[in-house]
Amino acid sequence: MIKTIIAAKSDNNVIGKDNDLVWHMPADLKFFKNKTRGKLVIMGRKTFASIGNKPLPGRPTIIITRNPTFEANGCWVVDDIGKAFAIAAAEGQEEVYILGGAQIYEKTIGLADKMFITEIKSTFDGDAFFPEIDANKWLEVAREEFEPDEKNKYPYAFVEYRRRG
Numbered sequence: 453m454i455k456t457i458i459a460a461k462s463d464n465n466v467i468g469k470d471n472d473l474v475w476h477m478p479a480d481l482k483f484f485k486n487k488t489r490g491k492l493v494i495m496g497r498k499t500f501a502s503i504g505n506k507p508l509p510g511r512p513t514i515i516i517t518r519n520p521t522f523e524a525n526g527c528w529v530v531d532d533i534g535k536a537f538a539i540a541a542a543e544g545q546e547e548v549y550i551l552g553g554a555q556i557y558e559k560t561i562g563l564a565d566k567m568f569i570t571e572i573k574s575t576f577d578g579d580a581f582f583p584e585i586d587a588n589k590w591l592e593v594a595r596e597e598f599e600p601d602e603k604n605k606y607p608y609a610f611v612e613y614r615r616r617g
């Protein structure tokens with residue numbers, strides 16, 4: 453089963469602030485929806501809260517939390533990333549998407565096979581960060597660059613990485 457991280461990060465690796473995103477980039481939301489539509493997704497309990505404590509439509513969801521009483525209608529809840537991968541595998545998934553946030557990216561960047569990173573080409577003030585991408589471990593295999601437009605304020609790029617070796 454392929455484990456794929458998907459994230460949007462700024463030049464200074466910010467992914468969020470006050471449990472929310474810090475930019476509005478419809479092009480990235482569209483990219484995210486297209487990639488994850490119909491896929492099983494894994495996210496931390498805080499990211500789940502940030503999207504309104506309900507699963508994204510059409511995406512079976514596994515939430516990671518240390519809270520043994522946490523419940524979320526229609527979602528799996530686990531206390532360990534390994535258990536999340538085990539559920540995804542048992543569900544017969546060929547690919548599972550890791551949706552963050554910062555704590556979950558930190559825990560899974562050493563385990564993932566593939567990453568879709570949207571680079572938002574500006575710097576932001578934030579409190580949640582994507583880990584450094586080690587070029588010795590990750591090979592950039594695709595990159596699409598875009599200029600800002602009337603809907604997307606910042607230059608951005610969709611970048612795909614594969615784990616080396």
Ligand SMILES: NC(=O)c1ccc[n+]([C@@H]2O[C@H](COP(=O)([O-])OP(=O)(O)OC[C@H]3O[C@@H](n4cnc5c(N)ncnc54)[C@H](OP(=O)(O)O)[C@@H]3O)[C@@H](O)[C@H]2O)c1
Pocket residue numbers: 458459460461466467468469470471472473495496497498499500502516517518519530531532533551552553554555556557559580
């Ligand atoms: N730009 C992007 O692509 C993107 C994507 C996703 C999220 N975000 C942003 O990222 C921020 C949220 O990130 P975050 O790091 O604060 O939260 P998070 O990673 O979404 O969730 C953290 C929670 O996950 C649980 N957890 C973490 N490690 C665990 C482990 N080893 N075992 C069991 N449970 C574990 C804990 O839940 P309990 O406290 O319940 O135990 C912890 O509080 C928000 O600002 C959000 O908007 C950005």
